[in-house]
Amino acid sequence: MPGRAEHVKFIMINMTNMKKSGSGMSKSLRRAPPKRSDWVAEQIKTWIAVEGLSPGDRLPQEKALIDRFGVSKGTIREALKSLEVQGLVRVSTGPKGGATVASVSVDRSTQLLANYFYFQDLAIDQVYAVRRLLEPELAALVADRLTETDFQALEASIGLCSCAPADKQMTYRQRLAELDFHDVLANACPNPLLAFNCRFINALLRDCTVFRKLYADPDDGDIPSDVHRLAEDGLAAHRRLLDAFRRRDAEAARREMHDHILRAEQNMAALEAVIERRFIDEPHRVDLAAPANKPLA
Amino acid sequence: MPGRAEHVKFIMINMTNMKKSGSGMSKSLRRAPPKRSDWVAEQIKTWIAVEGLSPGDRLPQEKALIDRFGVSKGTIREALKSLEVQGLVRVSTGPKGGATVASVSVDRSTQLLANYFYFQDLAIDQVYAVRRLLEPELAALVADRLTETDFQALEASIGLCSCAPADKQMTYRQRLAELDFHDVLANACPNPLLAFNCRFINALLRDCTVFRKLYADPDDGDIPSDVHRLAEDGLAAHRRLLDAFRRRDAEAARREMHDHILRAEQNMAALEAVIERRFIDEPHRVDLAAPANKPLA
DNA sequence: CCCAATTTGTTCGTATGTATC
DNA sequence: AGATACATACGAACAAATTGG
Numbered sequence: 001m002p003g004r005a006e007h008v009k010f011i012m013i014n015m016t017n018m019k020k021s022g023s024g025m026s027k028s029l030r031r032a033p034p035k036r037s038d039w040v041a042e043q044i045k046t047w048i049a050v051e052g053l054s055p056g057d058r059l060p061q062e063k064a065l066i067d068r069f070g071v072s073k074g075t076i077r078e079a080l081k082s083l084e085v086q087g088l089v090r091v092s093t094g095p096k097g098g099a100t101v102a103s104v105s106v107d108r109s110t111q112l113l114a115n116y117f118y119f120q121d122l123a124i125d126q127v128y129a130v131r132r133l134l135e136p137e138l139a140a141l142v143a144d145r146l147t148e149t150d151f152q153a154l155e156a157s158i159g160l161c162s163c164a165p166a167d168k169q170m171t172y173r174q175r176l177a178e179l180d181f182h183d184v185l186a187n188a189c190p191n192p193l194l195a196f197n198c199r200f201i202n203a204l205l206r207d208c209t210v211f212r213k214l215y216a217d218p219d220d221g222d223i224p225s226d227v228h229r230l231a232e233d234g235l236a237a238h239r240r241l242l243d244a245f246r247r248r249d250a251e252a253a254r255r256e257m258h259d260h261i262l263r264a265e266q267n268m269a270a271l272e273a274v275i276e277r278r279f280i281d282e283p284h285r286v287d288l289a290a291p292a293n294k295p296l297a
Numbered sequence: 298m299p300g301r302a303e304h305v306k307f308i309m310i311n312m313t314n315m316k317k318s319g320s321g322m323s324k325s326l327r328r329a330p331p332k333r334s335d336w337v338a339e340q341i342k343t344w345i346a347v348e349g350l351s352p353g354d355r356l357p358q359e360k361a362l363i364d365r366f367g368v369s370k371g372t373i374r375e376a377l378k379s380l381e382v383q384g385l386v387r388v389s390t391g392p393k394g395g396a397t398v399a400s401v402s403v404d405r406s407t408q409l410l411a412n413y414f415y416f417q418d419l420a421i422d423q424v425y426a427v428r429r430l431l432e433p434e435l436a437a438l439v440a441d442r443l444t445e446t447d448f449q450a451l452e453a454s455i456g457l458c459s460c461a462p463a464d465k466q467m468t469y470r471q472r473l474a475e476l477d478f479h480d481v482l483a484n485a486c487p488n489p490l491l492a493f494n495c496r497f498i499n500a501l502l503r504d505c506t507v508f509r510k511l512y513a514d515p516d517d518g519d520i521p522s523d524v525h526r527l528a529e530d531g532l533a534a535h536r537r538l539l540d541a542f543r544r545r546d547a548e549a550a551r552r553e554m555h556d557h558i559l560r561a562e563q564n565m566a567a568l569e570a571v572i573e574r575r576f577i578d579e580p581h582r583v584d585l586a587a588p589a590n591k592p593l594a
Numbered sequence: 595c596c597c598a599a600t601t602t603g604t605t606c607g608t609a610t611g612t613a614t615c
Numbered sequence: 616a617g618a619t620a621c622a623t624a625c626g627a628a629c630a631a632a633t634t635g636g
Contacts, residue, residue: 032389032632035603037378045576055416061621072605074371077623081334081375085382086412092329093622094613109413115383116406119352120489130490133430192417193427197494279342332623358601369625374603390602391633 037078040069044083053101059089061098087112106196107282110203114280117204124208124273128265131201132258135182138198139241139257142188143250150188154242157181161235171223171231172214178234179206203280210273230267237263334375337366341380350398356386358395384409403493404579407500411577414501421505421570425562428498429555432479435495436538436554439485440547447485451539454478458532468520468528469511473581475531476502480582503581507570512581527564534560 034042044059053059060068065076080099083089087104091097146154157177165171179202186202189195214223237260244252331339341356350356357365362373377396380386384401388394443451454474462468476499483499486492511520534557541549 037603042578049415049575063621074374074606075604077371078375078378078603081378082382085379086409088412091622092613093611093620095620096614097612097621103416104413106413109410112383112409113406115385116401116403116493117489118346119400122489126488126490129434129488130431130494133434134427137426137430191423191426192414192419193423193498196413197427201490278346281339334623360601371626372624388602389633390600390631392600393634394601394632 036071037075037082040065040071040075040079041082043069044079045088048088048101055101055103057101059099059101106199109196110200111280113200114203117275118277118279121277122204122275124205124268124275125265127201127204127275128261128268130197132261132265134194134198134201135185135261136254136258138185138189138194139244140250140254141191141194142185143245143253144248145188145190146185146245147188150184151242151246153184154181154238154245157184158235158238158242161231161238165223165231168214168217168223171227172211174231175208175211175214176206178231178238181238204275207276207278207280208268208273209276210271212276224271226267226271230264230271233263233267234260332375333368334372334379337362337368337372337376338379340366341376342385345385345398352398352400354398356396356398403496406493407497408577410497411500415574415576418574419501419572421502421565421572422562424498424501424572425558425565427494429558429562431491431495431498432482432558433551433555435482435486435491436541437547437551438488438491439482440542440550441545442485442487443482443542444485447481448539448543450481451478451535451542454481455532455535455539458528458535462520462528465511465515465517465520468524469508469515471528472505472508472511473503475528475535477582478535500577501572504573504575504577505565505570506573507568509573521568523564523568527561527568530560530564531557 044065047053048059059065062073062076062080065079066073069076080089080091083099084091087108088102089099090102091099157180160177161174163170165174182202183199186195186198189198210224210227214227237256240256241253241260244256341362344350356362359370359373359377362376363370366373377386377388380396381388384405385399386396387399388396454477457474458471460467462471479499480496483492483495486495507521507524511524534553537553538550538557541553
């Protein structure tokens with residue numbers, strides 16, 4: 001028995017939602033009884049919470065879970081699949097394999113939340129109505145927190161947007177680079193809720209049809225002049241923002257960002273941009289912008 | 298053959314992310330090859346998008362999917378489980394059973410997003426920092442949209458909070474009713490993104506330990522006087538808000554909400570309230586507040 | 595109310611693939 | 616390179632739930 005610390009002990013919790021379907025509920029209101037796999041998934045989830053497991057901690061392996069819950073392999077696999085989709089566990093094969101707790105990634109959460117808005121047909125001005133509220137605060141919050149690495153990433157974005165776009169492909173990549181600028185700020189934000197909201201909005205904006213058409217038909221037709229105005233406007237604003245950040249002037253950054261978003265909103269309206277109705281698979285990002293907040297040696 | 302419209306035709310899409318693991322990627326960077334069930338789930342998802350299926354539309358049944366994708370029953374079930382967890386499909390047994398497309402519910406999205414923040418230890422003042430930005434705008438937006446039904450729900454919340462709390466249990470329910478007040482506003486909001494953000498924040502605030510302790514130990518100890526101050530403050534603010542709404546005065550509503558959130562934030566700070574680190578199962582709501590936006594006959 | 599058909603839910607046995615030592 | 620330990624996948628059989636007569 002190689003490692004006794006690996007043996008985990010399960011705490012069976014009285015599930016409040018495992019109430020018998022009997023009582024006095026009318027038939028139409030009665031929720032369907034949970035499937036066994038869902039029940040197992042909930043058990044494991046509460047177990048993670050009760051034990052206070054951290055990302056990287058190992059869960060029992062399939063065989064152990066089968067014994068513990070008295071269900072079959074298939075059921076356990078469905079439960080693990082559920083947790084895997086939620087991003088809570090990662091499961092791998094081989095010796096030392098099995099399910100390990102994972103911290104839910106931003107990308108995963110973004111995908112899952114984007115599923116919700118898939119059915120809500122969100123207009124772009126509605127996105128900007130929220131963005132207008134959040135981004136100025138974000139700018140003010142990160143002004144005295146941006147590192148030299150962050151500045152380099154911001155400059156990389158500005159640099160990429162400074163060139164005259166040679167073709168549609170380039171124009172599309174410049175739009176992505178603009179959003180990367182804002183992602184750098186979100187990544188530097190100490191407020192996880194504000195940071196996620198801003199990053200999510202950026203992910204939504206990556207899916208504007210106007211821009212994705214540049215991506216889809218790189219050889220077809222001209223670039224609308226409104227796009228050029230949007231680009232020049234945005235570039236100038238980003239330069240002023242970077243300047244404010246360098247001066248560590250939070251209030252100036254807030255003001256610049258406020259103006260920037262307002263003008264961008266107007267330009268987007270002129271473009272009649274709309275959010276494309278699609279599931280987000282992997283966020284499109286340009287590879288030139290260096291990952292932020294990673295201290296470079 | 299009872300219904301020929303039931304026969305669905307599949308469109309196999311070239312999956313861009315199904316690239317062979319071969320090329321020039323270094324071993325450490327190489328992502329794990331997708332499992333069959335994940336691949337099937339992606340296929341079905343893109344199929345939903347391409348066909349433009351709407352909630353309620355039926356997917357092929359297990360047997361048909363097995364034939365279509367050439368995988369086993371277990372694999373199909375894992376794929377369906379994935380989509381079910383994401384909230385995209387609902388599957389039922391019996392004749393006419395099978396998987397149907399579902400619009401992702403708010404509660405499901407809230408749960409999934411809450412998983413992300415479980416590992417981010419979010420402080421309550423950070424939640425309020427965002428709430429302060431969003432709620433005033435929400436108030437202004439819904440001022441001329443609230444229906445008589447909404448007003449009744451708002452008054453139900455105020456009514457419940459107007460009574461002197463008899464015990465801790467009652468105090469806890471009054472806190473929930475306060476949040477229901479804000480949920481009514483969010484439900485009336487025409488901007489889905491703003492509405493979701495506000496509802497999500499409300500869901501987070503339902504999990505403040507200070508309040509959940511009232512719920513957990515209803516007989517133990519006294520209610521802190523700070524809680525009473527928070528309650529009276531909030532009640533007065535809600536009354537002023539309702540008044541502004543009745544007058545359809547958007548700007549007054551914005552101002553009142555701004556002051557309300559600021560004061561609530563200070564009171565919460567005095568209480569040293571923190572967001573409990575737990576998975577959200579089912580949102581706690583008081584049953585007295587009538588569901589909003591449902592025209593009553 | 596029960597019965598029968600239909601479709602998902604669950605189980606078991608077995609074989610294959612993959613990572614670790 | 617080979618043995619081991621683990622998840623992944625398949626297939627067949629049976630159980631449970633829902634619908635409609």
